[in-house]
Amino acid sequence: MKWGVVRFPGSLDDGDALHALADVMGQDARILWHKDESLGGVECIVLPGGFSYGDYLRTGAIARFSPIMKSVAKFAADGGLVIGTCNGFQILCEAHLLPGALTRNRSLSFVCERVWLRVENASTPFTRATKLGDVLRLPIKHGEGLYIAPEDELRQMEERGQVTLRYVDADGRESDAANPNGSMRAIAGVANERFNVFGLMPHPEHAVEPMLGGTDGLKIFQSIAGSAR
């Protein structure tokens, strides 16, 4: 499968995503430069973590106007697979490719730690290699990961199965203490209505090698690789 990882100015986990896909998984992955409009024929686009444009104004607000984002929007409209992690999730929300928004953590502090996530929908192209209710261990590292959407929209998203990952404790139970940023309904990852665009605050690309703290992130990428059109 051909993957493209978009590099915005201020992207930080672009190299990590490339390392996970190319070095660890042996996939055909390349960097896509934000000023280019060509997507180079890739089958999945990764919007990586980081602080694109310094996250000035609002996280992701400026990156969404990069030339490549026009192509990404068209690619998504044509049903192409797009995954955004952390800053990538924030950009997707700002670009209205995903519902909702991400704001300052409840604690007002940046938080870097490993969290547990429960799979709420295992039939999306991004979670197909997991089972409903599986608990994944992935790292988060962000200052603005509190997921917000209007209540009625949240209700519809839940009904349609768009809420894909939720923060839980080690036993898979929701609790206030297990919600690291105060996200509404403990939402950690959401898909769009067509289930071809997915955003999540945790970093699957940072959980692909046993020596670096686990391999649960592989399940996300393997799901995508298995969903190639």
Place this chain on the structure above:
Amino acid sequence: MSAHPVSLAGEPGVDVEQARAFGLAPDEYRKIQEIIGRTPTYTELGVFSVMWSEHCSYKSSRRHLRTLPSKSELVVQGPGENAGAIDVGDGWAAVFKIESHNHPSFVEPYQGAATGVGGILRDIFTMGARPVASMNSLKFGSFAHPRTRFLLGGVVGGIGGYGNCVGVPTVAGEVMFDEAYNANILVNAFCLGLVRKGEMMSAKARGVGNPVLYVGSATGRDGIHGASMASAEFDKESEAKRPAVQVGDPFTEKLLIEACLEAGKTGAIVAIQDMGAAGLTSSSSEMPSHGGLGIELDLDQVPLREANLTPYEILLSESQERMLIVAERGREAELQAVFEKWDLHAVVIGRITDDQRWRARWHGQVVADIPIGALADNAPLYDRPAAPPKIQPSAKTSAIKHPETSKALRALLDSPNVASKKWVYRQYDSIVQSNTVLGPGSDAAVIRIKNSRRAMALKVDSNPRACALDPYLGAVGTVCEAARNVACAGAWPVGITNCLNYGNPERPEVMWQFIRGVEGLRDASIAFGAPVVSGNVSFYNETEGHAIPPTPTIAVLGVMIDVARHVTQFFKNPGDAIAIVRTAAPSLAASEYSALFGIDGGSLRAIDLAREAALVEGLVEGSEQGLIRSAHDIAEGGLAVALAEACFNPRAILGAEVELGRAGNADAVDFFGEGASTVILSMAPTDLARVEKLFAGRGLEFAVVGKVIDDPRLKIGSLEEDVSELQRIYEDAIPGRLRGDD
């Protein structure tokens, strides 16, 4: 011959008083007149004052720093460039340095700490190395001091705010709280980079006629030499001109990292340096001077953030995220294209000359014309008088009344100096770049090298309480501790960088502390065969005549042959044997226990450096042979605290059953003593004999004291504690105190 430079309309006159206001001594002012053969212009005087400041010239410390060992077969670059470099194998050089940002962080903790991180990053990537890991050493006043919480929150926020945004993981550090730092906090920032050997960049200019390029943020009034602003000549407008706090822009820094590394690959860069302390002045004088050349600057080309900056302000500004580059003539456009790709602009602001003069033009006039060596390489050097303090620091003489052991253990785990620093380090991205094998929360950090089996271990340490008792032994002990921590992880200590934080060097007792500290650093560096390749001195850490305790901060770089053999501090398997190995008996001198309970800990013992080196060898060999399951150095809080910490395995907490037997009498000294170089090891019982041979064979005291147990209880003789309960105290100490005032 060009005409003499002139002072500009409206600038104050130049005389010995103005020089004094700029911090130059009358002798220094006379020497300046002698060197240039006339009275300097106002701009020139400002330039001399920053270049001859302690901070830039190392005029009090340089003759002592020269005594430090800086060579080994692994040294790729010793002192003299922006940072030092060590060969770490497989074609890689590790470039590293630590630097202080103490004074700015006390004034404005968030921006002070942030710009400290930014500055040390630039020292690394100007060497052509990609920054791969950061660490920091922080000293705050007592937790009870009203300003401490504000400073702690600001400094930690600033380090995270900057470091997280540039994509360099913060992987280790130390935080200490002591009333000795109430009025002078310390913020020492370390950065490590990796570069292919042979691809390193330099800060030494060559090539007459080569263009000088300015890259990065525009120049504003930030951080301009404060001393002059306090002088009386200034009118009421001076408020508006007061030196502004330097503000960091990590986004621009990230672009600079990528653009400079990419520009370096073109081969069109001759020399590159950060505009750090003394800004454009230091970078534009040091690069040509190191190459035996001169420079001519056209200040009208310098990008400005606000109009109407004077030449004095342009030259002395310390605006952040700016680089100066000497390029190959004719290849400017090639470099400019790389910077444009990253939305940065490179502007030619001068040329390299052969006349060894440092000349600046502005609005068609020459505003400064100085023999370049006088600025960069031949600043005054002082051999300041040194004398031990008349009254030796006397330890507290209260009656020795030891608290009950269980209470003492709990109180120590609850002390912010011992307790978990998770509240701090969870605010730092410690995993970006996918190399962090071992991050914050264990003895040393371990950073792998991709596509290699090798890894690097990093540790930063300081021990001001020991240095206050004996500045020589304290410094020796600090190096030993950092080296030992790196060895505990399974790495050979191969290089040292240091940040020497002291009071006012014009006071003989401070100078004596400094000299003794350097001697200790020298002797320990020789003993471990780990040269000092870079460093920084921070003097004048004092307020109203009260200096901080001598605080040499030492960072050690270790090299690990096989990352798969790295060792952590946590017990792994129930049934494993627990042993302690040490070079001497512990004592309560300079211990957290003594400080916490106000007990006279006595004086420091001598340190046998041969035994220290033997301990390091045994530890690394043991891990290389896969014999050691865990290794934890005993630090603040002594054996009992270290045993508890070894039980706090993040995967699953364990317990330990220990009888000190011939290793002690189970009194306060055994439980909570420090100072001895002691390591707690665990290993499979079947490997015990081989491990013992590693240490006993080197003449070190080795004693099997117990075993790891499944039941999460810590039993040391008659003491028995619930490990989860201890962990709760340990983890909640700092958050609990911060919640306190809410």
Place this chain on the structure above:
Amino acid sequence: MQVRVFVTPRTGILDPQGRAVESSLQSLGFKNVSRVKVGKYITLEIDARTASEARDEAKKMCEALLANPVIEDYRFEVDGE
């Protein structure tokens, strides 16, 4: 023409900064304080012939970039109004 843009968290949207400031103010003794919101204040110059033209431009800017309607409200003032 100078334009001042005020961006604030939408009513009913969680505003952790506002909440932190509010509780801090109350702990300082300002017991009468409530409904604190922390937003952004942006100033900019628009090259426009009339205030109404500047207003139209400013509105477009707010909707395109300066505010995120999911979480933020905005209002602005044009010089001379």
